[in-house]
Amino acid sequence: MSDKPNSRKGRASGGVTLSDVAKAAGVAPMTVSRALNQPGQVKEETLLKVREAIEKTGYVRNLVAGQLASNRSHLVAVVVPILTNPIFSDTFQAITERLGKSGYQVLLGISGYEPDKEQELLEVILSRRPDGIILTGTLHTEASRQRLRATGVPVVETWDLSVDPIDMLVGFSHESVGRDIARHLYGKGYRAFATLTVGDPRGQRRMAAFREELRAHGITDVPEACFPGVPTLEHGRLGLRELLKKAPGLRAVVCTSDTLAHGVLTEALAQGLRVPEDLSVLGFGDMNFAAHTLPPLSTVKIDGRAMGDVAAAALLKRLLENEDATVQHDIGYTILERESTR
Numbered sequence: 001m002s003d004k005p006n007s008r009k010g011r012a013s014g015g016v017t018l019s020d021v022a023k024a025a026g027v028a029p030m031t032v033s034r035a036l037n038q039p040g041q042v043k044e045e046t047l048l049k050v051r052e053a054i055e056k057t058g059y060v061r062n063l064v065a066g067q068l069a070s071n072r073s074h075l076v077a078v079v080v081p082i083l084t085n086p087i088f089s090d091t092f093q094a095i096t097e098r099l100g101k102s103g104y105q106v107l108l109g110i111s112g113y114e115p116d117k118e119q120e121l122l123e124v125i126l127s128r129r130p131d132g133i134i135l136t137g138t139l140h141t142e143a144s145r146q147r148l149r150a151t152g153v154p155v156v157e158t159w160d161l162s163v164d165p166i167d168m169l170v171g172f173s174h175e176s177v178g179r180d181i182a183r184h185l186y187g188k189g190y191r192a193f194a195t196l197t198v199g200d201p202r203g204q205r206r207m208a209a210f211r212e213e214l215r216a217h218g219i220t221d222v223p224e225a226c227f228p229g230v231p232t233l234e235h236g237r238l239g240l241r242e243l244l245k246k247a248p249g250l251r252a253v254v255c256t257s258d259t260l261a262h263g264v265l266t267e268a269l270a271q272g273l274r275v276p277e278d279l280s281v282l283g284f285g286d287m288n289f290a291a292h293t294l295p296p297l298s299t300v301k302i303d304g305r306a307m308g309d310v311a312a313a314a315l316l317k318r319l320l321e322n323e324d325a326t327v328q329h330d331i332g333y334t335i336l337e338r339e340s341t342r
Contacts (some may be wrong), residue, residue, distance in 0.1 A: 016059045025053035025262070026065040076132045076315065077125040079109040079118060081200070085257070087285045087304040088136065091158065093275050094308030095134060102316055104131070111136070112230075113200050119144045126151060132315045137164040138169070139201050154318045155182045156311045159302075160202060161330060168318070174202050176208030177300055177333055181282065182337055185252055186217050190280065192251040194223045196239040196260050198231045203256030203284070210254060221248045231256070235271075236263015244271075251280060258283035258290045258299055265293055265340065280341040295339035307331045 022029040027046060031158050035042045035050040042050075053059075064261040076099055080088045096106045109125060111118040119141045125133065126147065133153055138160040140148075148155050155167040162169060185193070191213060195207045204226075211222050223246040225239040239260065243250055254262040261283030265275060273279045275295055283290060286301035 016057045018059070020057050021050065021053045021059045024057050025049040048322065050137055055249035062160055064106050071247065073129050074104050074146060075107055075128060075130045076104050076134065077107045077109060077128070077130045079121055079125075080136045081111050082115045083110060084106070084230070085259075085285070086287050087302060089205060091308035091311075094305040095221045095312045098309050098312035099316070102320065104316075114141055115141045115144070116246050122147065126153070132156070134158060134311050134315065135166075137202055138165065138171075140166075145165045150213045154315055156327070158311050160305055161328070168314050169302065169337075170307055170327070170329045170331060172302065172315060172331050172333050174206045175209040177284075178206040179210075179213040181254060181300070182213035182217075183340065184337075185254070185280075185282070186214065186219075188341065189222075192247065192249050193219065194243045194247055194250050194253050196236065196243065196253055197224065197226045198235060198256065198260070199226075199228050200231075205216070206256060206284070207254070221247075223250070231259040233266065234261060234319075236260040236265075237267040238263075240264045240271075241265040251294075253281050253336050255277065255281070255283045258285045258287040258297060261297055261299070261340075262293055265297065267294075268334055269294070269297040275318045275340050276342055282341055290336075291338065298338045298341040301334045301336050303331060320321060 018032050020028050022032045027049060028321050031042065031046060032050055035047055039047055041212055070307065076338065078092055078095055080092060083089050083092065092108065099106055106130055107125065107130065109121040111121060118135075122133075122144050130153060132155070133148070134156045136159050138157050156170060157165055157168070158170050160171040193208065196205050197207055209223070214222060223243055224240045227235040227239065234257065236259065238255065240263070243253060253261075253264050255264060261281050264281045268275050268279050268281070281297065283297050285301040286299045290297040290299050310329050310331065314329070317323045
């Protein structure tokens with residue numbers, strides 16, 4: 001990217017040009033251009049003058065011209081289902097930080113766990129000619145998959161594993177999580193289970209694997225409460241009420257998010273149920289409140305920041321080094337046992 005001196009490419013919004021900055025700094029326009037694009041080749045004293053002049057004049061660099069010349073937008077699009085969930089915001093923050101160090105800006109899209117909405121977002125995103133795209137999950141419409149493969153734009157799918165990724169993949173196995181939760185709780189002596197979910201397809205896959213593993217141990221009756229939309233504390237409270245009506249002898253509730261589990265803990269307290277003596281609760285995500293609920297919440301920890309950092313690093317390797325190697329990175333997970341399941 002470059003700002004050409006004495007040209008229309010140097011004109012910023014509001015009419016301030018690169019030449020105006022040069023005049024204010026008392027240097028040549030070429031010196032201003034070099035200070036912007038190759039600061040390491042400019043004396044510190046001169047850099048200071050240019051920066052002061054930029055601040056004084058309000059000059060804004062014209063990046064569009066440089067992008068057109070290099071055929072690079074220096075824009076990466078990131079699509080997440082929701083941003084209110086800290087595990088996704090941690091991933092997004094790590095991506096932003098890693099890409100920012102290499103001069104890339106991030107465009108954020110919210111899909112709401114809806115593949116059709118994601119498809120609409122991707123149509124808009126691709127019209128902006130991003131250098132790369134980072135997606136949450138591997139569940140997309142067929143039209144989205146075909147379009148992304150046809151464009152040749154580097155894509156990293158996160159928060160999941162797949163035998164048929166679009167391009168690069170950084171995540172973990174939701175089926176393995178579900179099976180390991182079942183083995184963990186069964187091994188502790190629990191036999192009467194229920195699940196609480198929302199409209200998150202990855203969470204539903206975890207619970208399907210959870211039930212499958214329990215069936216292998218002879219447990220076939222596992223009541224479920226499911227709510228549309230995103231997880232809320234209210235859903236957790238309502239869900240426990242519903243589950244207790246279905247299964248009065250319920251001993252363990254497995255939730256697809258810590259938010260739901262927090263609601264279950266709250267409702268259990270309201271109904272005079274002791275946790276874990278009368279009812280055990282396990283969440284997912286290890287959100288920042290999970291260790292501080294009453295009692296502290298057992299959960300599954302996913303390192304969202306590490307996932308974002310690995311995803312951004314894989315994308316940058318492709319963009320900056322033209323590395324075409326297949327990336328399929330399993331970030332793993334940890335079952336954290338706290339007092340809610342002891």
